[in-house]
Amino acid sequence: MLQPITYTLRFPAPATHYVEVEAVVPTDGRDHIELTLAAWTPGSYLIREYARHLECVEARSTAGERRRVEKTRKNRWRLECGGVEALVVRYRVYGRELTVRTNFISEEFALLNGAPTFLTRADAPARPHDVRIEMPDCWRESVTQMPAAGAGPHHYRAADYDALVDAPIVLGNPALYAFESAGCQHVLANVGENGVWDGPRSARDLAAIVREQIAFWGGAPYERYVFLNLITEATGGLEHLASTVLMTSRWKSRTRKGYLEWLGLASHELFHAWNVKRLRPVELGPFDYEAENHTRGLWVAEGITTYYGDLVVHRAGLSTRGEYLDQLSGEIQELQAAPGRFVQSLEDASFDAWIKHYRPDENSPNTAVSYYTKGAVVAFLLDIEVQRASEGARTLDDVMRTAYARYAGDRGYTGSQFRALVSEVAGADLAPWISRAVDSTGELDYGPALEWLGLRFRVDPPSPDQPQKGWLGAVTRNDAGRLLVTQVRRDTPAAAAGLNVDDEIVAVDEHRVRPDGWDGRMEAYRPGDRATILVARRERLTRLEATLGAEPRAAWRLEPLHTATEQQRARLARWLTADAVFGG
Ligand SMILES: [Zn+2]
Numbered sequence: 001m002l003q004p005i006t007y008t009l010r011f012p013a014p015a016t017h018y019v020e021v022e023a024v025v026p027t028d029g030r031d032h033i034e035l036t037l038a039a040w041t042p043g044s045y046l047i048r049e050y051a052r053h054l055e056c057v058e059a060r061s062t063a064g065e066r067r068r069v070e071k072t073r074k075n076r077w078r079l080e081c082g083g084v085e086a087l088v089v090r091y092r093v094y095g096r097e098l099t100v101r102t103n104f105i106s107e108e109f110a111l112l113n114g115a116p117t118f119l120t121r122a123d124a125p126a127r128p129h130d131v132r133i134e135m136p137d138c139w140r141e142s143v144t145q146m147p148a149a150g151a152g153p154h155h156y157r158a159a160d161y162d163a164l165v166d167a168p169i170v171l172g173n174p175a176l177y178a179f180e181s182a183g184c185q186h187v188l189a190n191v192g193e194n195g196v197w198d199g200p201r202s203a204r205d206l207a208a209i210v211r212e213q214i215a216f217w218g219g220a221p222y223e224r225y226v227f228l229n230l231i232t233e234a235t236g237g238l239e240h241l242a243s244t245v246l247m248t249s250r251w252k253s254r255t256r257k258g259y260l261e262w263l264g265l266a267s268h269e270l271f272h273a274w275n276v277k278r279l280r281p282v283e284l285g286p287f288d289y290e291a292e293n294h295t296r297g298l299w300v301a302e303g304i305t306t307y308y309g310d311l312v313v314h315r316a317g318l319s320t321r322g323e324y325l326d327q328l329s330g331e332i333q334e335l336q337a338a339p340g341r342f343v344q345s346l347e348d349a350s351f352d353a354w355i356k357h358y359r360p361d362e363n364s365p366n367t368a369v370s371y372y373t374k375g376a377v378v379a380f381l382l383d384i385e386v387q388r389a390s391e392g393a394r395t396l397d398d399v400m401r402t403a404y405a406r407y408a409g410d411r412g413y414t415g416s417q418f419r420a421l422v423s424e425v426a427g428a429d430l431a432p433w434i435s436r437a438v439d440s441t442g443e444l445d446y447g448p449a450l451e452w453l454g455l456r457f458r459v460d461p462p463s464p465d466q467p468q469k470g471w472l473g474a475v476t477r478n479d480a481g482r483l484l485v486t487q488v489r490r491d492t493p494a495a496a497a498g499l500n501v502d503d504e505i506v507a508v509d510e511h512r513v514r515p516d517g518w519d520g521r522m523e524a525y526r527p528g529d530r531a532t533i534l535v536a537r538r539e540r541l542t543r544l545e546a547t548l549g550a551e552p553r554a555a556w557r558l559e560p561l562h563t564a565t566e567q568q569r570a571r572l573a574r575w576l577t578a579d580a581v582f583g584g
Contacts, residue, residue, distance in 0.1 A: 002127035011136045017096040017105045023089045027081040036122040037075045038115035038289035041101035046358035050116035051075040057091040100238035100245040109172030114165035125161035143189040144169040145243035166241040170228045177203035182214045185224040192231035196250040212316040237265045239272030268309030276301040279404045282412030298350035303375015325558045333556040339490040340368040346438045362501045366490045378437045384449035389428035399425045454568025458557045470525030470548035478515035497546035503535040
């Protein structure tokens with residue numbers, strides 16, 4: 001075994017958001033070694049240039065003699081060894097970006113991710129990486145999935161660099177909840193409960209989700225799993241080998257909808273412990289941490305995971321049937337409202353995650369689909385398609401379990417292997433169906449799935465007392481008292497009138513309109529009315545002629561048919577409970 005790299009982390013002044021790193025790096029007898037810092041974090045597909053937060057790299061022999069350090073690339077340093085067995089490398093890292101993939105250091109708590117924190121040997125990362133934390137007085141706990149190195153508290157060992165990057169660390173004074181499921185330990189670390197978040201309830205409900213997922217897959221792929229739940233008013237979630245970082249508003253625990261969203265997020269990230277961390281597209285490993293790693297497989301890795309995230313919450317008994325159908329309807333509504341669904345296919349959305357999904361701008365809804373949203377909707381339709389093709393004998397659950405048995409681990413699956421496996425499990429050729437849903441920009445057909453389950457999209461008749469008002473279709477915001485256009489969707493009256501993003505709407509038909517008065521003003525107009533919109537564009541007044549339209553009514557709300565047959569009711573119940581699906 002190669003000698004480990006051993007890091008010591010110090011926090012002399014956490015309020016300044018710095019961690020000081022001292023790394024003892026074996027030289028393996030080389031004249032020079034090169035150190036690298038990752039440019040991105042797996043699971044979050046964007047080059048983030050973590051090296052911009054790294055300062056003052058210096059190297060010495062263990063006796064304290066300075067060694068030459070030369071920067072060779074944006075994220076690499078070449079170190080002269082001078083005949084020693086190990087170099088002591090010191091640097092510091094600034095962390096004040098509160099996201100699931102970056103570092104955040106404060107007096108209250110710290111989140112350390114591996115990719116932005118640890119320099120490693122560019123040529124030999126397959127060695128143990130030890131982490132020793134010198135805890136400042138303000139923190140009691142360090143929590144991570146990394147196993148203890150056995151030499152006192154706050155000392156951990158990652159088997160290699162990949163494991164180090166896959167094991168974020170939370171430092172501070174979190175509330176800790178432990179529970180066992182299928183013989184495996186689970187820990188929920190809540191940072192920032194502050195008397196608002198109901199810790200015991202969240203741990204109880206997570207335990208139900210864990211049980212449901214372990215039953216789904218037929219076993220747990222880890223011995224210990226850690227939920228790092230940062231209740232910090234930030235948002236996001238990121239999956240790791242045997243842990244996840246979740247970020248949430250503390251008030252989400254106080255509303256039913258918000259709490260279900262948090263449960264869905266936790267369920268989604270846990271599902272990744274199987275789907276993507278172990279059963280992965282072949283392109284997603286071994287990682288190149290310095291460049292983009294393109295894959296067309298995120299519709300499986302993220303879309304199918306998004307589908308099961310909420311579905312498993314329902315199957316675990318934590319949401320009602322109506323609540324689950326509303327969540328699924330929300331995904332369908334979001335997809336069907338995005339003009340970009342006619343521009344970008346699901347596979348292309350996956351491939352371009354690095355330049356599109358993670359770099360959204362004001363035109364994104366016109367030009368892109370989310371592989372989360374369309375992926376989840378396609379997963380739902382594919383699930384029902386598998387059930388239809390197999391006459392109720394198989395489901396997407398069976399596809400995922402078979403895929404896991406066949407491709408999990410170092411092997412990975414290619415796109416065509418996954419597609420072939422779907423047809424194999426369904427017992428019918430679903431390749432044309434998948435190709436249309438995943439490779440093309442054609443509209444999805446909901447009819448067969450709704451027919452199979454006895455569902456329909458509810459259409460509310462227009463209210464006779466409330467005549468339809470005018471609709472421009474621009475997305476606006478109140479910018480310190482100015483009504484500012486933030487998005488112009490394709491095929492809306494706003495687009496036809498030539499409204500631009502960043503236009504300030506000043507008046508309609510020569511009458512001043514203020515940000516809080518827009519909706520009221522549109523009540524004075526009817527679809528089909530013409531109106532002159534006065535805008536300030538780059539500080540110059542411009543008049544635009546608009547023909548107002550009618551706001552498209554949401555027609556994507558799923559509900560069971562009153563006239564559903566016994567067979568349809570039984571299929572619906574079995575889909576939602578994951579009991580064995582019956583024939584016919
Ligand atoms: Zn995900």
